[in-house]
Amino acid sequence: MASTTAVDTLPSGGRIFVSIPDIFYIPEFVFGGLVWILVASTRVIPDNPLGWVMFVSVFCFVMTTLWFLIFLCGANQSSIWPSLDVGYHFVAAVFYLSALVDLAYVTVLKGWGLTIVSGFALATSLTIPEFLKNYRLDIAAVVMCSVATLFYFLHAIFSAIRWKRS
Numbered sequence: 552m553a554s555t556t557a558v559d560t561l562p563s564g565g566r567i568f569v570s571i572p573d574i575f576y577i578p579e580f581v582f583g584g585l586v587w588i589l590v591a592s593t594r595v596i597p598d599n600p601l602g603w604v605m606f607v608s609v610f611c612f613v614m615t616t617l618w619f620l621i622f623l624c625g626a627n628q629s630s631i632w633p634s635l636d637v638g639y640h641f642v643a644a645v646f647y648l649s650a651l652v653d654l655a656y657v658t659v660l661k662g663w664g665l666t667i668v669s670g671f672a673l674a675t676s677l678t679i680p681e682f683l684k685n686y687r688l689d690i691a692a693v694v695m696c697s698v699a700t701l702f703y704f705l706h707a708i709f710s711a712i713r714w715k716r717s
Contacts (some may be wrong), residue, residue, distance in 0.1 A: 562621060563598060572713060573622060574638075575709075578698070579611075582702060585692075588652075589688050594685050600654070600657050604650040611699075611703070635713040636713075637711045641711075644706075655693050
């Protein structure tokens with residue numbers, strides 16, 4: 552008697568809204584978009600680490616949108632897609648983790664009343680209400696970035712499990 556193995560194919564169409572790793576697309580959109588909005592709405596000082604955070608959030612938002620549309624249209628049925636799915640979500644998780652570290656570091660310095668200019672920590676020159684608004688937005692961005700990082704890591708882990716089963 553021949554044994555049959557259940558091959559776990561990648562979902563397409565409406566099935567992506569009920570399969571375990573692919574259901575994480577929605578929170579990745581939401582929290583990644585919130586990081587983008589929160590960082591963009593503050594005063595971007597220092598520009599180098601926060602520029603990286605903006606790059607990561609915009610890049611991952613656009614690529615996740617494209618990835619989601621590929622899965623939704625069903626163009627992901629080739630045998631290479633499970634490994635590409637794992638690779639993309641792992642890279643996105645590492646990018647978000649590095650952005651989280653940069654954003655948290657800058658937020659801690661802002662909490663101490665310092666900012667980085669040309670590699671030196673200097674006292675900030677903002678008024679108190681503007682400082683508090685930017686500081687609170689940065690704290691919210693750190694929280695949203697950590698949640699987005701978590702969802703990208705979960706998506707990468709569950710995609711790797713699905714890849715190993717296929």
